[in-house]
Amino acid sequence: xxxxxxxxxxxxxxxxxxxxxxxxxxxxxxxxxxxxxxxxxxxxxxxxxxxxxxxxxxxxxxxxxxxxxxxxxxxxxxxxxxxxxxxxxxxxxxxxxxxxxxxxxxxxxxxxxxxxxxxxxxxxxxxxxxxxxxxxxxxxxxxxxxxxxxxxxxxxxxxxxxxxxxxxxxxxxxxxxxxxxxxxxxxxxxxxxxxxx
Amino acid sequence: xxxxxxxxxxxxxxxxxxxxxxxxxxxxxxxxxxxxxxxxxxxxxxxxxxxxxxxxxxxxxxxxxxxxxxxxxxxxxxxxxxxxxxxxxxxxxxxxxxxxxxxxxxxxxxxxxxxxxxxxxxxxxxxxxxxxxxxxxxxxxxxxxxxxxxxxxxxxxxxxxxxxxxxxxxxxxxxxxxxxxxxxxxxxxxxxxxxxxxxxxxxxxxxxxxxxxxxxxxxxxxxxxxxxxxxxxxxxxxxxxxxxxxxxxxxxxxxxxxxxxxxxxxxxxxxxxxxxxxxxxxxxxxxxxxxxxxxxxxxxxxxxxxxxxxxxxxxxxxxxxxxxxxxxxxxxxxxxxxxxxxxxxxxxxxxxxxxxxxxxxxxxxxxxxxxxxxxxxxxxxxxxxxxxxxxxxxxxxxxxxxxxxxxxxxxxxxxxxxxxxxxxxxxxxxxxxxxxxxxxxxxxxxxxxxxxxxxxxxxxxxxxxxxxxxxxxxxxxxxxxxxxxxxxxxxxxxxxxxxxxxxxxxxxxxxxxxxxxxxxxxxxxxxxxxxxxxxxxxxxxxxxxxxxxxxxxxxxxxxxxxxxxxxxxxxxxxxxxxxxxxxxxxxxxxxxxxxxxxxxxxxxxxxxxxxxxxxxxxxxxxxxxxxxxxxxxxxxxxxxxxxxxx
Numbered sequence: 150x151x152x153x154x155x156x157x158x159x160x161x162x163x164x165x166x167x168x169x170x171x172x173x174x175x176x177x178x179x180x181x182x183x184x185x186x187x188x189x190x191x192x193x194x195x196x197x198x199x200x201x202x203x204x205x206x207x208x209x210x211x212x213x214x215x216x217x218x219x220x221x222x223x224x225x226x227x228x229x230x231x232x233x234x235x236x237x238x239x240x241x242x243x244x245x246x247x248x249x250x251x252x253x254x255x256x257x258x259x260x261x262x263x264x265x266x267x268x269x270x271x272x273x274x275x276x277x278x279x280x281x282x283x284x285x286x287x288x289x290x291x292x293x294x295x296x297x298x299x300x301x302x303x304x305x306x307x308x309x310x311x312x313x314x315x316x317x318x319x320x321x322x323x324x325x326x327x328x329x330x331x332x333x334x335x336x337x338x339x340x341x342x343x344x345x346x
Numbered sequence: 347x348x349x350x351x352x353x354x355x356x357x358x359x360x361x362x363x364x365x366x367x368x369x370x371x372x373x374x375x376x377x378x379x380x381x382x383x384x385x386x387x388x389x390x391x392x393x394x395x396x397x398x399x400x401x402x403x404x405x406x407x408x409x410x411x412x413x414x415x416x417x418x419x420x421x422x423x424x425x426x427x428x429x430x431x432x433x434x435x436x437x438x439x440x441x442x443x444x445x446x447x448x449x450x451x452x453x454x455x456x457x458x459x460x461x462x463x464x465x466x467x468x469x470x471x472x473x474x475x476x477x478x479x480x481x482x483x484x485x486x487x488x489x490x491x492x493x494x495x496x497x498x499x500x501x502x503x504x505x506x507x508x509x510x511x512x513x514x515x516x517x518x519x520x521x522x523x524x525x526x527x528x529x530x531x532x533x534x535x536x537x538x539x540x541x542x543x544x545x546x547x548x549x550x551x552x553x554x555x556x557x558x559x560x561x562x563x564x565x566x567x568x569x570x571x572x573x574x575x576x577x578x579x580x581x582x583x584x585x586x587x588x589x590x591x592x593x594x595x596x597x598x599x600x601x602x603x604x605x606x607x608x609x610x611x612x613x614x615x616x617x618x619x620x621x622x623x624x625x626x627x628x629x630x631x632x633x634x635x636x637x638x639x640x641x642x643x644x645x646x647x648x649x650x651x652x653x654x655x656x657x658x659x660x661x662x663x664x665x666x667x668x669x670x671x672x673x674x675x676x677x678x679x680x681x682x683x684x685x686x687x688x689x690x691x692x693x694x695x696x697x698x699x700x701x702x703x704x705x706x707x708x709x710x711x712x713x714x715x716x717x718x719x720x721x722x723x724x725x726x727x728x729x730x731x732x733x734x735x736x737x738x739x740x741x742x743x744x745x746x747x748x749x750x751x752x753x754x755x756x757x758x759x760x761x762x763x764x765x766x767x768x769x770x771x772x773x774x775x776x777x778x779x780x781x782x783x784x785x786x787x788x789x790x791x792x793x794x795x796x797x798x799x800x801x802x803x804x805x806x807x808x809x810x811x812x813x814x815x816x817x818x819x820x821x822x823x824x825x826x827x828x829x830x831x832x833x834x835x836x837x838x839x840x841x842x843x844x845x846x847x848x849x850x851x852x853x854x855x856x857x858x859x860x861x862x863x864x865x866x867x868x869x870x871x872x873x874x875x876x877x878x879x880x881x882x883x884x885x886x887x888x889x890x891x892x893x894x895x896x897x898x899x900x901x902x903x904x905x906x907x908x909x910x911x912x913x914x915x916x917x918x919x920x921x922x923x924x925x926x927x928x929x930x931x932x933x934x935x936x937x938x939x940x941x942x943x944x945x946x947x948x949x950x951x952x953x954x955x956x957x958x959x960x961x962x963x964x965x966x967x968x969x970x971x972x973x974x975x976x977x978x979x980x981x982x983x984x985x986x987x988x989x990x991x992x
Binding site: 151161162170171175176177178183184186187189194195197203208209210211212213214215216227228230231233234235236237249251252253254255256257259260261262266270274276292320325 | 379380495519547548551552553554555625628631632633636652709710713727728729730731732733734735736737738739740741742743744745773776779780781795871903947949952954956958970
């Protein structure tokens with residue numbers, strides 16, 4: 150196991166980024182791995198950009214130095230781009246491919262780059278895994294499981310210091326029986342998607 | 347009334363035969379490790395210490411401390427069990443502190459939590475409370491917010507400890523936050539002084555593993571033993587002040603033996619030292635390791651009063667010292683004074699040498715960069731390669747369907763262009779963003795109406811101020827009384843969405859239940875306003891945009907103070923309610939043949955559920971629409987209509 154593992158999770162408020170970070174933290178505790186999870190709430194619920202950091206192993210700080218992320222996990226393409234400062238050449242950038250256009254584009258004349266350009270840029274910084282998490286989640290039965298799809302992809306990336314089963318177990322804890330099936334499907338869908346790449 | 351009061355205290359005074367409610371946070375499993383948010387860890391620490399009374403006014407980044415108490419209490423109420431403590435979302439931080447102080451005077455253990463600016467509100471109570479001290483242990487949590495993640499300033503509340511004379515603890519990790527809270531009650535009781543537990547966002551909102559300690563059962567029924575020294579008339583105050591100074595000397599002795607202060611060696615340290623506290627310590631420790639430094643770190647957990655002898659000894663053992671603390675040079679200046687007093691031959695690096703900033707949050711990069719400059723070692727971290735593409739901004743915004751947007755839109759239709767819009771603290775501040783741009787000045791809780799009065803004296807421009815309902819109860823009533831008494835020609839708007847939305851939908855005096863999930867007396871905003879003597883009151887549903895515009899026009903025409911109460915529930919709660927009741931959320935669509943692309947809906951109303959598609963047509967994103975239907979009212983061509991049910 151690597152001495153320190155740093156994961157940056159990003160996305161748009163309300164997409165389950167904070168939930169995903171919390172689940173990673175709980176799985177680490179279950180696997181008896183040292184962990185700190187940092188999140189910024191504040192106005193996140195109102196559709197703003199969200200960043201969480203998860204650090205595992207022999208770590209003291211909840212935050213990581215720039216350019217040292219092992220994984221950048223994003224629920225939205227432009228949010229991966231926004232956090233490119235954490236990435237180095239070997240960083241696995243796992244992102245959903247479906248843009249969520251911020252209101253500044255319509256109202257303040259901000260520009261949302263073409264998705265292909267974003268992917269090209271991300272690939273030049275790290276190892277890109279662009280997956281259609283939204284549709285995998287839809288196929289699994291609920292688009293709100295997009296974060297589960299991405300956690301599945303993360304589990305299959307081989308970066309985590311514990312088995313994917315521990316993470317899945319943590320996802321399925323405390324949720325209704327009917328959502329367990331959907332989440333399991335979403336998780337497995339995410340795992341498959343990254344293996345194909 | 348008397349009965350009500352008795353009843354409300356009932357649960358916190360009958361601990362002997364209670365059955366505890368079981369939740370994850372109240373598990374009595376010593377040694378078990380669970381992941382907790384810093385804020386939850388503080389609550390757990392208080393529960394392990396057998397806290398009797400907890401009070402707050404909600405504010406980010408402190409909210410989850412109280413929300414965790416509330417969740418446990420509500421679950422207990424639901425199960426008809428006793429949570430083992432009394433909890434209250436008070437009307438404001440000052441009242442919250444007074445309630446907990448009174449409980450402490452009766453010998454009960456109490457905790458009051460608030461965001462940093464909340465302590466400004468409570469400061470009148472805080473300053474003199476230190477003179478009389480507490481009886482039962484009392485922890486006052488201040489959650490500071492370096493970088494202003496969700497605040498109007500980044501004041502450093504450690505100065506309140508110095509200012510008022512409160513011993514202060516600063517945790518670096520969630521585990522330490524829990525332990526400092528738990529042990530803090532004992533320290534507070536030993537000293538008969540309330541403690542300030544000073545946290546920052548990066549502690550409040552960090553999750554870490556927590557080792558559970560056994561739960562202490564709350565102790566006893568409180569009893570108030572009369573004591574003339576609690577009455578701070580001048581003669582008493584003069585007696586109490588030297589007592590406080592003596593108590594702080596005792597606090598220093600506790601600091602000497604406290605495990606919260608420690609020296610940590612990295613590599614093979616000789617005469618280079620670092621002094622740090624709070625979350626900065628975690629960056630210091632990791633970066634010192636990463637840069638292969640040979641240093642000793644003095645980690646201060648008790649930062650007021652600092653233990654002079656211990657610190658002097660550390661200073662004397664060093665030829666260079668680096669001070670790493672976020673915001674103000676609170677410890678740095680004290681160390682410089684100490685170094686002068688003991689004529690130490692030491693170079694002190696920190697804010698005064700320009701290696702660290704008084705601004706914003708620190709992070710590992712900032713600390714590594716400063717260390718590499720001071721010690722002339724290589725910073726091992728790669729400089730990030732900036733993106734050649736620019737990401738569009740994504741600031742938070744008023745939610746789709748937010749009733750505040752409808753109010754603002756109606757006001758803009760009613761008011762002359764030069765109208766001044768004083769604002770207040772809450773979601774509605776987000777109306778500052780384009781296209782609404784409805785915010786001209788904002789200072790603090792309740793400031794909207796006070797400033798409105800001032801503008802009416804200073805200018806002939808029209809004034810329409812805005813505050814939320816929770817803010818109204820918190821600090822908005824005195825300026826309304828002031829406006830009535832002095833006949834200021836202002837329109838004061840209360841955006842009454844029946845909740846404290848921004849901080850996570852906590853109840854307030856306008857809701858029919860309290861923080862423990864029990865029925866509570868609902869106080870209507872308009873009744874209070876009427877009681878203040880306001881003669882012109884308009885009550886509107888902002889979702890009736892034309893009527894709302896007309897109401898604001900009438901209010902503007904009225905000479906003297908008028909109040910508009912704009913009543914509509916927070917859309918997030920409304921959607922939640924509909925989902926629970928299995929009511930359908932009405933969706934809307936745009937008839938592309940009628941739409942003239944005038945952009946009123948996007949460019950003036952600014953609902954984030956509306957967007958330009960790639961062919962430049964305007965569309966409604968069904969995954970974002972909350973079904974308020976206000977876009978139907980504002981479309982000048984009638985292009986928007988409800989989708990028919992299938």
